[in-house]
Amino acid sequence: MPLPIALPRTLTAALSLTLFLTTATTAAELTPEQHAVALVAQMTREEKIAQAMNAAPAIPRLGIPAYDWWSEGLHGIARNGYATVFPQAIGLAASWNTDLLRQVGTVTATEARAKFNLAGGPGKDHTRYAGLTLWSPNINIFRDPRWGRGMETYGEDPYLTSQLAVSFIRGLQGDAPDHPRTIATPKHFAVHSGPESGRHGFDVDVSAYDLEDTYTPAFRAAIVDGHAGSVMCAYNALHGTPVCAADWLLNGRLRGDWGFNGFVVSDCDAIEDMTRFHFFRPDNASASATTLQSGTDLNCGNAYRDLNQALARGDVDAAVLDRALIRLFTARERLGTLHPREHDPYAGIGTKDIDTPGHRALALQAAVQSLVLLKNTGNILPLTPGTTLAVLGPNADALTALEANYQGTSSAPVTPLLGLRSRFGTHHVHYAPGASLAPGVPSTIPDTALRSNGQPGLKGEYFDTLDLSGTPRLVRQDRLIAFNWDHVAPTKDMNPHRYAVRWTGELLPPGPGSYTLAVHVARCFDCSGHDTVRLSIDDRPVITNNVKDAQAAAGTHDTDSDRLEATLHFDDSQPHQIQLEMEHRGEDQGVRLEWLPPAEPQLAEAERAVAQADVTVAFVGLSPDVEGEELHVDIPGFSGGDRTTIDLPTTQERLLHHVKATGKPLIVVLMSGSAVALNWAQQHADAILAAWYPGQSGGTAIAQALAGDVNPGGRLPVTFYRSTQDLPPYVSYAMTGRTYRYFKGQSLYPFGYGLSYTQFAYEALRLSTASLKAGDTLAVSTRVRNTGTRSGDEVVQVYLESPQHPESPIRSLVGFQRVTLRPGESRLLSFALDARRLSxxxxxxxxRVAAGRYRLFVGGGQPGSGAPGEVATFSVTGHLLLPK
Structure with missing residues (x-):
């Protein structure tokens, strides 16, 4: 029967639908947009306002289920239980592999669909992180290595970012526009990259040149080529106007120039920021009216609650709210969240499609392809069979250095230490952390310092009862107390919302001195209720999350942070009884038992490990505990989530000096989300491997690379500078002196750099013409050959040097392909450089495409970097302006 609806006369679309419906149309025959118009027409003003915020409530009378638009999928599904955890985005970028990014996007979307269906599927209420609108990828340009969130991006280059983003978005959304797997949300539109400490109120003053040349190309590609279904606008202002209120940017550039027909969502609380930090509007009502009018359809936050006031006083027209709601419900209809569909291709996706063997294999492949070999003196790598290793460094056995931020929960994460023990044999691996991550930063207590029943680790007793009474549901030996239990239970037979754990055993300090012990309870920032923890040493309570109970324990303090600490002094290295209890009753996400030992005993322990080994492998770098999103960190080298220096922290630098002085070969593995100035290591280490934050299988990938089971083939997606002094002021968004395109100094490792265990050569570079008209496409081909004795991957890179003006880039990446070649094998590769790539x-x-002489380099890196390659020149006649 015809769908009974009352349509608002203010909407042209509604009037058209009225005519359509009078011809006896059924609900099943409506397009997604027509169905959205029909639903919105039946809502009250209050209902509409509530639907324009991320936690949209149900409207039972209209059959509309509740839906929270907020879900995360940066490198796998995040914050919703077990999922496949891929390398952090910067690591995926180091693969330079668009096909891999599409596969990762597909798996992420598949697991999102599975979790959506497990939460009830179409027509049912869905809470935060269980939806199909994924707020990723982050395609901001990593313009400065000090930015803490740069790890979430695809690096510093607009073209590389564009191509990887389009592939990831296509993986997330699939090939059916009217019924996508999920909806991707590239963020943070359009110019956003720190500082974190001022992100809620800073105003970016960027030239029209830099905006078009650097900051918007990836967003244009995400919309025009990737057809992303939504976009997130950023916290910051641009030229004095907060981005979420910038009509010229959202309605003009995004919707007008680029033809975007999806919805725009604000970053969380960005609209409230307009009154609190930007002082752009006097109250939330006027801020909401401006943002809605300017094209921000969905408010992550609660500012749109005041739209009633704005509508009443005429700050914004009701038709503008309807327009936003129609965009939102068109998306929900396309996704199939409102009601079950016949022949739903995603209906059968469920538990069997999460963390599958195939998904784990892809996570390992991604980790392997992200590895970048930076140095390999005397071909010390790969290691020969039977080599005994001293495994050192604060990241050797750190779960956080696998997961990064915006992460899911891996069912079986493999740290580098575990990967090396598995590949080389436990008896060939001697482990000692050797140093803390940075001055004042605790790290997980290693398994060498915990013992129970003569075995490394602590005895864990897991209870269904919060008072730890009765018989434990599970008893096991836990090697480390470092668990990510976000939306999962310690074992599948337990209630993930209510359990308790007691760990007991011995603590073995490496030597006398002052020790800071810490219990780190990972708290989700917007959750209610927090877990209770109690730590005792030699039957003496030293940490509790109740301040009054803790006052008797010297050195104990309690704050609103994730970490509770106590300082103790040990006179020797004798064992001490340790007991940790945790009662899980809220929405906290796991627990880590940490410490900050004195430096000298750690170094002595590392030297003992080196003395027993043939080679030292030091896992150094950074951590999401010190670089990331708006962190409460203020220590030497780090502030608010950003870095104040790009040097390796002094604690780790000292460790490298000490172990190299033993005379044993030193292999450095860098685990970080950003470039680090490894000047001393470049001069003195025998090999250096960049592993980023490599995801759940990172330890396996690293072990395979060191053993030669795989050949590292990644390339740097960012420039590694020699010094912080090489960088312009962090707060400046001008591109002069930034990235490989504008930096004229000598880098430590250039963008696009990476070594291999084999060698490659190039020949027969050909252009389709030596002269073309502006607007024509240039065909380029080259042959690359593996001239070494091992199979390996080469990343063929195409760089263009255009006719210069004072602001021109030195060169620009305009093409790339990753190719696998056997020894002696060659491959003919082709590139089509259209007008936009030549522009x-x-x-x-x-x-524009400008007239003049152009220079093209095709090779294994940038020209002048030592990479093999060939050069050709060509000319362009005429002049062609291109669309925005």
Missing amino acids: SVAPTGQR
């Missing part, structure tokens, strides 16, 4: 930006900000 450059005029000082006024207009993109």
